[in-house]
Amino acid sequence: MINGDFGFWAHQNPSIRATPLAASGTADVVIVGGGYSGLWTALALHTFDPSLDIVVLEAEQFGFGASGRNGGWLSSKPVGMRQVLSGSSSREQVLDVEDRLHDTMQAIADGFTADGVDIGAAHGGWIQVARNASELTRLRASLAGHRAWGLDESRVRLVDATELRANIDIHDAVGALMSPDCIRVDPFRLLAGIVARARAAGIRLHDHSRVTDITPGVVQVGALEVRAPRIVLATEGYSSALKGRKREMLPLNSAMIATRRLTEAEWDRIGWASAAGISGSAHTYFYGQRTPDGRIVLGGRGKPYRFASGFDERGAVDDRTIAALEAIVSDLFPWLDAHAEYAWCGVLGVTRDWSPFVDWDHSTGILELGGYAGQGVTAAKLAADAGAALMLGRNDSITRIPWVRPKPRKWEPEPLRWIGANGLYRAYSAADWVEQRSSTGRTSAIAKAADIIAGR
Ligand SMILES: Cc1cc2nc3c(=O)[nH]c(=O)nc-3n(C[C@H](O)[C@H](O)[C@H](O)COP(=O)(O)OP(=O)(O)OC[C@H]3O[C@@H](n4cnc5c(N)ncnc54)[C@H](O)[C@@H]3O)c2cc1C
Structure with missing residues (x-):
């Protein structure tokens, strides 16, 4: 590997x-x-x-x-929290930036196609999967949020397990949100x-x-x-x-793996014929794509944050995180050999x-x-x-557009930043564990408390 x-x-x-x-x-x-x-x-x-x-x-x-x-x-998912951005802008301006994202997504892909440059683009949308009752409740709430902001059925809709299976056969899935608003790229x-x-x-x-x-x-x-x-x-x-x-x-770390190239028979069994990006609805989120060369690439948080806003060493990932990402692939497709051929990580910038x-x-x-x-x-x-x-x-x-604004307030000094980021990740993992074993459909109180502390 x-x-x-x-x-x-x-x-x-x-x-x-x-x-x-x-x-x-x-x-x-x-x-x-x-x-x-x-x-x-x-x-x-x-x-x-x-x-x-x-x-x-x-x-x-x-x-x-x-x-x-x-x-x-390459997606046009809303970027930035609508309630934050609407704090200093109007609802129309927030919706305007989301429309612009949609146009930008399409324009990037179309522009390279027109130039004859292959960026591995395929328009498959995104699918966010729920695998327990709490996750499904969250997806319903998320859908209600999208509707309140004016996104209709053509942009995002909830599908049941049967309809989902017709698109991709994910073990234990109970439903999903589906949207056309994502183009897979290299x-x-x-x-x-x-x-x-x-x-x-x-x-x-x-x-x-x-x-x-x-x-x-x-x-x-x-x-x-x-x-x-x-x-x-x-x-x-x-x-x-x-x-x-x-x-x-905050340099938030995200780790990814790429499996070997799957055979056509394996893809047929998964049923993931489109280039849809898939993601989960657990608090410790995963996301993935079917690559142009027929692998599953899947990412998640791994080690979320390094002390004093530190960075990885050229993208090297610890064994535990690799095993955890392989376990997610195995959990989604239990019959598949999910060994990683590549593993890497990187940082993304998160404001307060x-x-x-x-x-x-x-x-x-x-x-x-x-x-x-x-x-x-x-x-x-x-x-x-x-x-x-x-x-x-x-x-x-x-x-x-509402993104045009002064930089938001700073993150807390260390060790609060480290304790906060890593402590929250543990709390979210615990919340997922609780929700996996519960049929109430409620979001765990641990996750609700963590959301308040994280400012989300
Ligand atoms: C693992 C992972 C998965 C992700 N998946 C997605 C996804 O599927 N979809 C999505 O929309 N977003 C995704 N993101 C986020 C997305 O990749 C970033 O938001 C985006 O690439 C940011 O681009 P950027 O140019 O602002 O930053 P970067 O691409 O990080 O570029 C910053 C550059 O600055 C350079 N630099 C740093 N310091 C200096 C210096 N002192 N002098 C000169 N150069 C310097 C760095 O070397 C780097 O090349 C993901 C991020 C990661 C890490």
Whole structure:
């Protein structure tokens, strides 16, 4: 089994080559971070003003971050908590951002198809499965929430176990929410496609160029510096490593495995003919996809958080987490040999209120964006489009989406952050255990208490 080395997708694709920054210089815009957020911002800026000289600085290789390691759900699930975002915006604005996500999801896939670039896209929607009475009750509540926000049957609906089985045969499933709002992609190929566009646009791309300090007008890369009136900070889950930013975004860890390629007979038995993304409804959530080359890729939390906002070692996963993810696959499809051929993990950025931000400070010339809480494959493009429009002072309606707001309040200092994140994960695991053994259909009191503490 290949563990780490930043993941299955990177092993399936040629690496993305660039060159390190070799000399100090100037630019119109410097972008820190070469994931979806940074690269889409670069492209949006270029589209608005092709004369801009734009530099992107990536600390490692392009694809090193979450953008090269994720589950490949290009989805238009609501990103950010509606009640948080509607706190400072109207209901219409919250719905507007969700419509924009939907259009962005489709536009990303259609754009690459039109260019003849294969990003492994297949439109299968998503299926969120309930496997006990409590989970089904939560799905009903979630459906009611979607309806209250105006999503009709065409966007999300509840199906019973029989209808679910016609789509995918998951052991012990009692029902599911189904939605067409997800396109399966190979996330690394998507990133490589964006890099190729950026290159073609003349955007200067540098890898192995770790930014060590940012002050208005100057980005430091060790002994070198790039001076620019406008700077973009697009380091999402890695932002905590930058000076003064330890508590802005929690680097939440998510671990994944990829099984061997299944045979056609095995796929027939599972019945997972579409490219639907599947996820669970337990508090310790799982998510997965059927890959373009016929494997099951499945992810979950594993070790959720490392002390002092620390990171993994090039995506290596501990044995216990691998075994736990294999056990989920076995539990879903008990007859299947669920051994992992690849395991990896990565970090995603979570703000204190679990909602994204696009924060443009005109006085410093610094744009910060991120906090997609595990749903950035589509969201990063929308945030980037908004950020680029703000930077260039455009009066487009996208600059008024609810994500355009100052960064939310900081996370608690250590050891509270560590105790909180890991303690909550234990509490959610305990709640799942209780619910699995109960037929009341109620959500465990442990999980309700954990939700209040987590601020969700
Ligand atoms: C395992 C996993 C599964 C996920 N699954 C999904 C999914 O299925 N669907 C979905 O929508 N979202 C998913 N996400 C979340 C999604 O991948 C992220 O929200 C998204 O990729 C964030 O993009 P980004 O560009 O903001 O950050 P990143 O992709 O993390 O990019 C940040 C980049 O900044 C670089 N960097 C950091 N520090 C510096 C520095 N000092 N100088 C220069 N560069 C620096 C990093 O190396 C990195 O490449 C998942 C995330 C993970 C970890």
